[in-house]
Amino acid sequence: MKFTEGPRQSSGDAFLIATAIVYKLIIITEENPKKVGKIPDIASQCGVKVVNINGLCEKKWTF
Numbered sequence: 001m002k003f004t005e006g007p008r009q010s011s012g013d014a015f016l017i018a019t020a021i022v023y024k025l026i027i028i029t030e031e032n033p034k035k036v037g038k039i040p041d042i043a044s045q046c047g048v049k050v051v052n053i054n055g056l057c058e059k060k061w062t063f
Contacts, residue, residue, distance in 0.1 A: 020048045028056050
């Protein structure tokens with residue numbers, strides 16, 4: 001899995017996905033889920049659910 005864009009660059013994507021794993025969160029992003037290396041691709045490999053804004057609106061919410 002690649003989380004950086006170049007040498008010695010930190011990526012917020014890795015921290016976002018790690019936080020979602022630890023706290024069992026769903027990530028909301030508009031990134032293309034079919035592109036390799038983007039948040040939806042990496043998150044799904046790590047078992048994190050990812051939705052776009054439409055998926056968020058369609059979710060059945062319980063409180």
